[in-house]
Amino acid sequence: MCIRGGGVVGHTLALLLARERLRVALVAPPPLATVVDVRAYALNTASREVLQALRVWPEGNFATPVRKMQVWGDNGGYVDFSADGLAGQALAWIVDVPALERQLAEAARYQPQIERLEAPVNAALTVVCEGRHSASRDEFGARWSVKPYPQRAIAARLESSQPHRGVARQWFAGGDIVALLPMSGAEGNSLALVWSASVERAWQLEKSLPEAFCASLRAICGDVAGSLELTSERCSWPLALSTAERWVGEGWALAGDAAHTVHPLSGQGLNLGLADVACLARVLAAREYWRGVGEEKLLRRYERARRAEVAATSAVTDGLHGLFAQTDDRWQLLRNWGMNGFGHSGPLKRWVARQAAGT
Numbered sequence: 001m002c003i004r005g006g007g008v009v010g011h012t013l014a015l016l017l018a019r020e021r022l023r024v025a026l027v028a029p030p031p032l033a034t035v036v037d038v039r040a041y042a043l044n045t046a047s048r049e050v051l052q053a054l055r056v057w058p059e060g061n062f063a064t065p066v067r068k069m070q071v072w073g074d075n076g077g078y079v080d081f082s083a084d085g086l087a088g089q090a091l092a093w094i095v096d097v098p099a100l101e102r103q104l105a106e107a108a109r110y111q112p113q114i115e116r117l118e119a120p121v122n123a124a125l126t127v128v129c130e131g132r133h134s135a136s137r138d139e140f141g142a143r144w145s146v147k148p149y150p151q152r153a154i155a156a157r158l159e160s161s162q163p164h165r166g167v168a169r170q171w172f173a174g175g176d177i178v179a180l181l182p183m184s185g186a187e188g189n190s191l192a193l194v195w196s197a198s199v200e201r202a203w204q205l206e207k208s209l210p211e212a213f214c215a216s217l218r219a220i221c222g223d224v225a226g227s228l229e230l231t232s233e234r235c236s237w238p239l240a241l242s243t244a245e246r247w248v249g250e251g252w253a254l255a256g257d258a259a260h261t262v263h264p265l266s267g268q269g270l271n272l273g274l275a276d277v278a279c280l281a282r283v284l285a286a287r288e289y290w291r292g293v294g295e296e297k298l299l300r301r302y303e304r305a306r307r308a309e310v311a312a313t314s315a316v317t318d319g320l321h322g323l324f325a326q327t328d329d330r331w332q333l334l335r336n337w338g339m340n341g342f343g344h345s346g347p348l349k350r351w352v353a354r355q356a357a358g359t
Contacts, residue, residue, distance in 0.1 A: 001017055001022050001023065001024045001025065001123055001124065001125050001126075001127070001293065002024075002025045002027065002120055002121055002122075002123035002125070002126045002127070003017075003024060003025070003026050003027065003126075003127050003129055004027045004120055004126065004127070004128050004129065004130050004134075004136050005027070005028065005128065005129030005130040005131065005134075005256075005258065006026060006027070006028020006029070006105075006116075007101070007129065007131060007256075008041075008097070008100060008101060008104060008270060008273070008274070009129045009255055009256035009257075009270070009273040009274065009276070009277055010026065010028065010127075010129035010130075010256075011026070011028075011101070011104035011105065011107075011108055012050065012051070012054065012056075012104065012274060012277050012278075013127060013129060013255065013277035013280065013281065014026045014108055014111075014114050015054045015056070015104070015107055015108060015111060015114070016050075016054070016277060016278065016281035017113075017281055017284065018108075018111045018113035018114050019054070019281075020281065020284065020285045021113065022113065022284070022293070023113055023115075024113055024114045024115070025115050025117050025120075025121050025123060026108060026114055026115070026116050026117065027117050027118065027119065027120050027121075028116060028117075028118075029118055030118075036232065036233050037097055037098045038155050038156055038157050038192075038232045038233065038234075038235060039097040039155055039192075039235075040094050040095065040096055040097060040155075040181055040183060040192035041094070041095050041097060041100075041267075041269075041270045042066070042092040042093070042094055042095075042168070042181060042267035042268075042270075042271075043063075043092060043093050043094075043095050043270065043271060043274075044092050044268075044271050045090070046271070046274075046275060046278075047270070047271050047274040047275070048093055050274055050278050051100075051274075054107060055107065056100070056103040056104050056107050057103070058095055058096065058099040058100050058103055060185070061183075061184045061185035061188060062095065062096045062099035062100070063093045063094070063095045063096075063099075064093060064094045064095075064166065064182045064183050064184065064185055064186065064188065065083070065089070065090035065092075065093055065166055065186060066083070066090055066091045066092045066093065066094060066166055066167070066168045066181075066182060067082070067083045067089070067090065067091070067165070067166035067167065067186075068080060068081065068082050068083065068091070068166065068167045068168070069081040069091055069167070069168045069169070069170070070167060070168075070169045070170070070224075071169075071170045071171075071172075072169075072170070072171045072172065072173075073172050074172050074173050074174060077172075090166075091168070092168070092267065094168070094181045094182055094183055094192060096183065120136075123251075123294075124251065124292055124293050124294045125251060125252070125253065125284075125293045125294040125299075126140075126251060126252045126253075127252070127253050127254075127255055127277075127280070128140070128252065128253070128254045128255070128258045129255050129256050129258055129273075129277070130258050131256070131257045131258060132240075132242060132257040132258070132261045134254075134257075134258040136258070137244060137254065137258065140249055140252045141246070141249070142244045142245060142246050142247070142249075142254060143244065143245040143246070144242060144243075144244055144245075145242060145243055145244075145245060146240050146241075146242040147240060147241040147242065147318075148238065148239075148240045149238075149239040149240055149241070149263065149321065150198055150199060151196050151197060151198055151199065151202065151238075151239045152196070152197065152198075152199050152202035152203070152236045152237060152238055152239060153194055153195065153196045153202075153236060153237055153239055153264055154193070154194070154195040154196075154197065154202055154205055154206055154234055154235070154236045155192070155193065155194055155195075155234070155235050155236070156192075156193045156195075156230060156232050156233070156234045156235075157183075157190065157191070157192060157193070157230075157231050157232035158180070158190070158191040158192075158193055158214075158228045158229060158230055158231060159189055159190055159191070159228070159229045159231050160189045160190075160191055160225055160226040160227065160228055160229075161189070161226040161227040161228075162189060162225075162226035163187050163188065163189050164180075164182035164183075164188065164189060164190075164191060164225070165182075165186070165187070166182055166186050167182060168180070168181050168182060169221070169224065169225060170265075171220050171221060173220045175197070175198060176195065176196065176197045176201070176220060177195070177196040177197075177265050177321075178193070178194075178195050178196075178217070178220050178221060179193070179194045179195075179264075179265075179267070180192075180193060180221065180225050181193075181194070189226070190231075191225065191228070193217070194264055195217070196239060196263070196264065196265065199238075202236055203236075205234075206234045206235075206236050210229075210230040213230055213234070214228050214229065214230055239263055239264070240261060241261065241262060241263065241314060241317070241318050242260065242261045243259065243260045243261075243310070243314070244258070244259050244260070246303075247259050247302075247303040247306070247307070248296060248299035248300060248302065248303045249296055249299075250294065250295070250296045251294040251296075252294075253280060253299050253302065253303075255273065255276040255277050255280060256270075256272075256273030256274075256276055256277070257269065257273060259276065259310075260272065260310050260314065262310075262313055262314050262317045262318075263317040263318065263320075263321050265317055265320060265321060266313065266316065266317045266320075268313050268317070272309070272310055272313060275306065275309065276302075276306055279302055279305050279306055280302045283298065283299070283301045283302045283305070284298075
């Protein structure tokens, strides 16, 4: 097996396949030591179970449970979710990306079935986990369909004057989407910020002085999360809804962001990628004894199993983005009325919470 891409998805797949006694070449260039990584991911119960089974789940304050989520619309709309009654007693866990990557790299280092390389090698099956900017898709003839959003996402770390108590918060405000995610443990006061804004506004925010940046943030969030201080560099990236026309072929497969990307407003991007590789590993492990790991008919089972969930998540996130991008007063009234109605829907809201939590 050859896995191209040494991120979270690629390392997880390598460990899953090595557990099945398959020999894996993991193609991952050495990390750039000078880059400060401020990313944080919201992982659901299903993703957590995959990583726990591999013994790479970050310990201590590197994985913070979300006990409650509050979402505000742009004109009085509000809905909240609680972890009460959910398996694991958390809607999600906010995981520090560098900590998770260290755990995965250390586990791969001590796995004799995994060999780390800096260039691809011939293999019975090549799995591309290089992310949305994959250079390998064209090599395998996988056409890439992209719907760009007129937005960029900004990530940063903040400190609040008050403990977050495991509450994640999100605001839809005039085209901006702001998420403040709890970090540094259940009683910590560190927050991960993901802020989606128009391209021009995002560039201005990223280059503004820390005090001005926090003032712009306060104009949206108010004092709900306490007084906020920027404690990291800011990074940004363009947003798009994208998917590969084909995910598999004879001797190759795509997984994670190399196969599909969604808007970060749902926090489901990495969960979809980890579900991809967990599914692919199950398909390979359950193959008939006479079937090779690179046979296209076998790999189609993986593609069929995953496309439906990815398509559903893509449709929901794209629909929400489009709904809140409308500036007409009638659309604003409709979406905020819908949020308030959904907030009082009882069983429907609990079902959505279970879906998002992966239970």
